Amino acid sequence: MAGMLRSFYILLFVAASLAANGQGRLKGSVTAGEGPVPFATVGFKDLKTGAVTDEGGQFILQNIPPGKHVLQVSAVGYLTSTQNIVIKPSGTTSVLIRLEPSSSNLGEVVVSGTLRPVTKMESPVPVEVYSPVFFRKNPTPSIFDALQNVNGVRPQLNCNVCNTGDIHINGLEGPYTMVMIDGMPIVSALSTVYGLSGIPNSLVERVEVVKGPASTLYGSEAVGGLINIITKSPATAPILSADVMATSWQEYNADLGWRFKAGTKAQSLLGLNYYNYQDPADHNGDGFTDVTQQHRISIFNKWTFTRKNDRAASLAARYFYEDRWGGQTQWDKQWRGTDSIYGESIYTSRVEVLGQYQLPTVPRLMLQGSFNYHNQNSVYGTTWFLAKQTIAFAQLTWDKEIGKHNLLAGLPFRYTFYDDNTVVTTEKGVNKPEKTFLPGIFVQDEIKLAPAHNLLLGMRYDYNSLHGNILTPRVAYKWSPNYKNVLRLNAGTGYRVVSIFTEDHAALSGAREVVIQSELKPERSWNANINYTKKIPLGNAFLGLDATAFYTHFSNRIMPDYSRPDSILYDNLKGYAISKGFSLNADVAFSFPLKIMAGATLMDVYQKENGVRTRQMLTEQFTGTWSVSYAFKRAGLTVDYTGNIYGPMLLPVQPKDPRPAKSPVWSIQNVQLTKKLGKEWEIYGGVKNLLNFLPPSNSIAHAHDPFDKRPGFNADGSVDPYNMTFDPAYVFAPNQGIRGFLGVRFTKL
Template identity: 45%
Template sequence: MKIFCTLLILFLTIIFAHAQSTKGIIQGKISAGNQPIPFANITLENTQIGNTSDEKGIFELKNIEVGNYRLLISAVGYELYKANVVVKAEETIRLKVQLKESQLNLDEVVVTGTMKETFIKDSPVKVEVITQKFLQTNPTNNVIEAVQTVNGVQEQINCGVCATNDIHINGMEGPYTLVLIDGMPIVSSLATVYGFNGIPTALVDRIEIIKGPSSTLYGTEAVGGVINIITTKPSKMPIINFNIFYTTHRELNTDLAVTPRISDKITTTFSANYYRNQYRLDKNEDNFTDVPLTERLSLFNKWVFERKHNRQASVAARYYTENRFGGTLQWEPEHRGSSQIYGESIRTNRFELIGTYQLPINRQNLRIDYSYNRHLQDSYYGHTYYKAAQSVYFANLVWDKSFQNHDLLVGSTFRYQSYEDNSAADTDDKRFVPGIFIQDEWKFRPGSSLLTGVRLDHHQKHGFIVSPRINLKQSLGEYTTARLNVGTGFRVVNLFTEDHAALTGARTVVIENDLQPEASYNATLNLNQGYTFGESAGSVDVDIFYTYFTNKIIPDYDTDPNYIFYDNLEGFGISRGIAFNVQHTFLFPLRLNAGATLQDVYEMKKDALGNRLKERQVFTPRLSGTFVVGYQFKKANISVDYTGRVMGPQRLPVFENRPTQSPWYSIQNVQITKEWKKAFQLYGGIKNIWNFTQDSPLINWQTPFDPSFDTAYAWGPLQTRRLYLGMRWNIR
C-alpha cells in the first residue's frame, strides 16, 4: 500500500509538472536605432495571442503553448518584422528587436476589406489608409474634410446656407458610401446629413477607405465604398493628450484626452472635442453667411478589457451635440422660425454605443459586434419646421476559422431602424433587416489568394436581396501585385433623410412612383507596383473601375425650377474611370504622394420621344487630383507639409443667368511644425493659399421666402484664405 501511494504521488507530480510546463513566455524590447518604439503590435501568426509594446517599447506575451511560431511585429511607418521562435516549457524568450523605417506603405494592419486583421500588401481587397500622423499635416475640425485628401474622394456641399456635406467616391454621391466607426454602421440615413461633421479627428487612429461595393460584408449603403473610422486603443494613448488650434476666421478647435493607467487588464480613455465658430463672413456679398456659425461638443469614452486567452472585449460611447446656423446677416436666435428674416437653425443631439465581445468558447473565434445610436434633429429651414428622430440597433455574430489554406468567415446580422419625422415622407418608418453572410479566403499559393463571399438580406418591403462578390489577388513579382474585384451592391433609399435638397429652399418635392431599391454591378482592376531607386523607394497604383446601376433614384432639378422630381431611372447609370497614384520617399527627408482620377459618371435617360440621351451627373468633375509633399529638417525637428487638390470642370444644375459648368480650381494648404522631444509640437499654416472661392451658391438670395430661392448651387469652396496656429502636448 505504501509503495502504491508513493507511485501515485510520483505519477500525480509528473502530471502536475507537465501541466505546469506546457506554457512559455516571450519578452522583448522594440527599437529603431536608439529610439524605443511604443505601441507596436506584436502577434503570433495564426493565433489569437498578441499585445502592444509600452511607452518604452517593451512587450510580453504570456501563457504560450509549447511549439514553433512565427512572430510578427508591426508599427506605423516601419517595415514588418518577422521571426521564427520556438517556445519551450517554462522558458522565457528574450528578444531585442530593431525595426527599419518603411519606405512603402504596405506593412500597416487593416481590417475593413475582410473583417479580419491583415496587412495591406496581403489583403485581397485594396484598402487605402489615412493615419493619425497624416491627419496632423492639415488639421481640421472634422473627419469629412480630412478624407478628401484621398485621390478619387470628394467632399460635396449640398446646401449653400447650412453647409451640409457628404462624400463622393469615384463620382458616386454620399448616400452610396457607408461610414463605419470601429466597423459598426454608425453614420447612416438621417445622420449622414450632419453626423459626419461631428466626428473629431483627435480620437481617430486611422481611416480605412475601400472604393467599390462591399455589400457582401456590410449590407445596404456600401454601394460606392466604405469609410471605416477606427478609434485609438487606450493602450496606444499617452496619459494626457491636448491639441488646440485657432484661425483668423475665429474658429476654435480643442481636443483633450485623458487615459488613466487603471491596471494591466483594463485600459480606458476619456476625450472631449469642442469646436466654435461664431464669425459672420460674407465675402460673396449675398447678405448670407458664407459658412454656418457652429458650436459643437463631442464626448467619447472607450474601455478595453484584457481577458483570458487574449479574447476581445471592448465598449465605447460617444455623445455629440451641435447648434448650427446659416442665413441672412440680420438673423438672431429669436428669429428662429421667422417668415420675415431667413435663417436655417439646426440643433442636433446624438448618442452612440459601440462594442465587441468574443465568446469564451474553447478554440473558437466567435464574437458579437454591436452598436446603437440615437439621432435627434430639431431644425427650422426658414419658417419650415423639420423635426426628426432615428434609432438604429445593430448586431453582428461572427465566426472566424482558419484551416489549411482557407480563412472562413461566417456571420449573421441583425439591424433594426426606427425613423420618424414631420416631413412629407413616411412619418413612422420601422424596419427590421436580418441577414447572413459567408466569406472564404483561399490562399492557393504564396502571394495569391481568392476571396469569395455572398450575403442574403431580407427587407420587409422588398423581400430577399442577394449580394455576391469575388476578389482575386495575384502576386506578379516581389513588388508587383494585381487585384481584381467583382461584386454587386444594393441600396434602400431614405429620401428625405439623405437628400438635403428636399428640405432646403422652396421647391416642391414630387415623388413620381413607389421608389424601388437601387442595384449595382461593379468591377475594379488594381495594379500596384513597388520599386526602389538607390536607397529611396516608392509605389505606383493604377485603378480601373466600372459600375453599372439599375433602378437608380435621381433628382430632376431641370424640368421645372419650382419642383424636384424623384423617380427610379428608366434607363441605367454608369460610373467608370481610371485612377493613378504615386508615393515616393526620397533618400533625403522628402516624401511625395500624388494622384489623379479621370472619370465619366452619367445616366442614360429617355426623352419625350423615347430616345436615349446621355446626361452627365452634376457636381462630378471629369478630372481631379490630390497631392501631398512633405519635407523634414531632422536636426531642427521642423517639418513642412504642402497639401492640395485640383478640381476640373463640373456640370451644374440649370438656373437662369448661371453657368452650367464650373471652372478649374485648386485648393492648397501649407503647414510648418516644430517638435520638442515628441512631447510638444507648435504648428501653424495657411489654408486656401490662393484665396479661391466660388460666387454665391444661392439662387435668388434677395427673396429667400420665394419659390425661386434655391441653395443647391455649391460647386466649390465657400471659405476664404485663413491662417491658423496650434499646439499639441502629451504626457506619457
C-alpha cells in the first residue's frame, strides 16, 4: 500500500512539472508618444496575474497558461489599453503596448508656465492640464461652467438677477485671474465671463491652469493665476464634430466644428456655439427669474499655414454676441430702463483676432499679436452701463538654448482703450476715456544645474503710462530625483491695474452707488508656493498625488466697503491682505476600468487694517472636488459621478438683515451615463444637482419693491421691522435646482 501511494505522488509531481513546463511567459514594454511609461499596471483580465512596469516601461509576466487571453494595461494620464494576446506553450511572447493620452496626461506638453513648450513633468512651474475628456464628465454649455470641477478654481456668480460672474483661483476674485486664448491676453478685464462663454467646447484642445502670480511673463491681471485656453490645430482636429445637448429646464446648447483644407498650404477650423434659454421660471416664488434668459452665439475660425522648416504661422478670429436678461418674470424689452417693472438686460458684442508668425531667421523669433473689441449695452433697473473696451497686444520673443541655459526674452506692448458712462471715466464732469500704453521687456533663463535640478530666473519691466515703472521678478526651482518624485519651489511678484467694473457687479445693480474715495494705486503682491508631486504604484492601481502650499501678500489691495446699504466704497487698503492655504489633488487609476480624481483646498483669505483682521467676503475656507468614472467595456457604457463641496462664506448683508451673514456648507453633485454607438457616435445623459441644493428663497432682499418706492414696508403693506431695501448681491450658489440632461456627440476623424 505504501509503495502504491509513493508511485501515485511521483506521478502527480511529474504531471504538475509537465503542466508548469507547458506554461508560457509574456515580456514587453509600455510606451507613449514621448517615450516609455513607467509604473503602468499590466494584467490579464481572465487571470489573477499582474505586474507593474519598471522605470524603463518594461515588464515580465510568468507562468501563464497557453492560449488566448485578454491583456489590460493602464496608467495615470493614459487611456486603458485592452488587447488579445496568444501565449505560446513553454516559450516567451513579446509585445509592445502603446498608450494614448487621456485627461490628465503627465507627459502633456504645456506652455503657460514658461512660454516655452515643455512636458508637464519637466516644467519648473506647476501647471495643471485639463482636456475635453475631463470636462465631458460633466458637460456644460461653456468653459466658465466647466471649471467648477477644477480643484481650487470656482466660478462665482456675482448677481442674483443677471447671473454674471468671475473665476476665483485659491480664493482670489476674478480680476486677479488672467484668461488667455492660445497664450494671448484676448480676454480683457471687462469681460472675463463673456470671454469664457461661447468658446465651443469641441474646439478646445486643453485648458492650462497656473495658480499664483505670473506677471513676469504676462503682466497685469496675472496676480492670482492664469487660465490659458488652447484651441485645436486645424491640422489635427476632427474633420467634423457636433455636440448637441438639452436639459429639462429647456436649455439648448450646440457645439459644431468643421476642418477643411484651402489649397496645399492652408488648413482651417471653423466652430460654432449656440446657446438658448428662454423660460422665465420662478420656482422660489420671489417674483424674479431663477436663471437669466440667454440667447448666445459665437463663431470661431482658425487658420494654420504650411511653411519651410516647419515655421509657425496661424491666424484666428472670433465673434461673440449675447442677449441676456433677468428680473421680474413679467419683464420684456419695453420696460428696459424704466422704473415700472425691474429687469437687468445686457447686450454684449465682442470681436477677437489673434495670430502668430515665426520670422524666417536663424534665431528663433516669434511675433504674436491680438486685438479685441468689446461693446456692452447694459441696464440694471434704471441704471445704464454703456462701456467700450479695445485692447491691442503685440509681442516679439527670442528663444535660444546655450549650453545649460534656455534663454527666453520678449518685447511686449499692450494698448488699452476704455470708456463707460460712470465716474470711472469722468473728470470734473467731462467724459475722459482711459487710454493706457504698456510697453515692456522680460528676460527668463532656465538653467540645468544638474540632471535632477533646474533653476528658473526671470525679470520683467513695464512702463504704464498712468502709473509709471513696474518691476516683477520671479524665481523657480525644480528638483526631480526620479520619475516618482518632483519638488518645485516658486516665488515672484504680481501687479494689477484696476478696472472698477470687474471689482463687484453689485455696483451696477441699481441698488448701490459707486463711490471712489481716492485715486486708486496699482495693487502689488508677493507670492511663494511649494509643490510636491508623488507617484505611487499600488499593485493593481496607481496613485498620483499633487500637493501645494501657497502664500500671497498684497499691498494697495482694492477693497469694496458694503457698510452703507445704498453704496459701495472703493479705496486702497491702508494695511495688507493675505491669501494662504494648502491644496491636494489625488488621481487613482486601477487595472480594471475605474478611475478616481479628487481634490481639496484649505484657504485663509483676509485683510488687516488698523490692527483689525477681517475675513474676505464671498470666499470659502475649504473646497473639494471629485470625479469617479467606471467603464463597462463590453457594453460601451461609462458612468461618471462628479461633484464639489464648498465651505461657508461671509455674505453682504444689510444693517438689520434677518438673513444669515454666512452661507451653509453646500454641494453640487451630478451623474452621467455615456453610451458609445460605433466609433463616431455617442449618446449621453444624466442628472445635475442631484441633491437639489438651492440658496435661500429670500436671497434677493426686498424683491417685491425693486425700485425702493415703499422702503420699510412689506409686500402686504405691513411695516418691515428690518427696514430692508432692494439688493441682489446676496449670492453664493446657482439658483438652479435638480434637472435632467440629454445629448449626442458625433466625431469624424
